[in-house]
Amino acid sequence: MKKVEHIGIAVKDIEDANNIFAKLFNQNHYKVEQVQSEGVITSFFKIGETKIELLQGTHQDSPIAKFISKRGEGIHHIAFEVTDIDSEMDRLKSEGFELINSEAKDGADNKKIFFVHPKTTNGVLIELCQEKSS
Numbered sequence: 001m002k003k004v005e006h007i008g009i010a011v012k013d014i015e016d017a018n019n020i021f022a023k024l025f026n027q028n029h030y031k032v033e034q035v036q037s038e039g040v041i042t043s044f045f046k047i048g049e050t051k052i053e054l055l056q057g058t059h060q061d062s063p064i065a066k067f068i069s070k071r072g073e074g075i076h077h078i079a080f081e082v083t084d085i086d087s088e089m090d091r092l093k094s095e096g097f098e099l100i101n102s103e104a105k106d107g108a109d110n111k112k113i114f115f116v117h118p119k120t121t122n123g124v125l126i127e128l129c130q131e132k133s134s
Contacts, residue, residue, distance in 0.1 A: 001088075005081040005129055006044070006051035006109075010064050011073050014041050014056040021045055021054065029054075033108045040064050042108040053079075053108065077115070079127035085112050088128050092116060104130070 011017035014032070022028050022045075029043045039062030043054040055076060057065030067076055082088045085104045093099060098117040107113035111129040118125045 001080040001082055001128070003081050004050050005079045005111075006053045007075060008053045008055055008077040008079065008127070009074065010067050010071075010076040011054050011056050012068060014043050014054055017054045017056070018043050021052065025052075031109065034058065035106075035108050037105060038063065038107070040108075044109060051109070077125040077127050079113075079129050082128050082130050085114065085128060085130040089114055092128075097121070106132070 009017070018029050018032075025045055025047060027045065029045050031044045032041065033044075034041050039058045041056045041058060045052045045054075055064045057063070057068065059065065064076065089099060089104065098120045099114060100117050101114040104112040104114045107127075107129060110132050112132055113127055113129045116126040116128070
């Protein structure tokens, strides 16, 4: 793993959250993107080398909407950048981690992603991501 790539924060209203975090960080978000496969609208802020990703569910059955209904708004996941996402998936499976995804898929911000189940990481949802090739 190379670095913390971003921290994902679940929010009910992306516009309200963008306003709050723009004031907090003293800068505007640089990107808003909808990821159909995950049922989310994302918004990104860059703070130094790390990004903050705000996530709003697009429907009640989306993972983010379910998360908010159970736990409320707040930190949803920590994402780590990797060089070879397929090798990391194999390595983590061999180490006994439960993966939520059977293969890497397209995510926001030009990334291939997969998630590690929080029951095998002390309650923390971990995302691994790799920049997609151009």
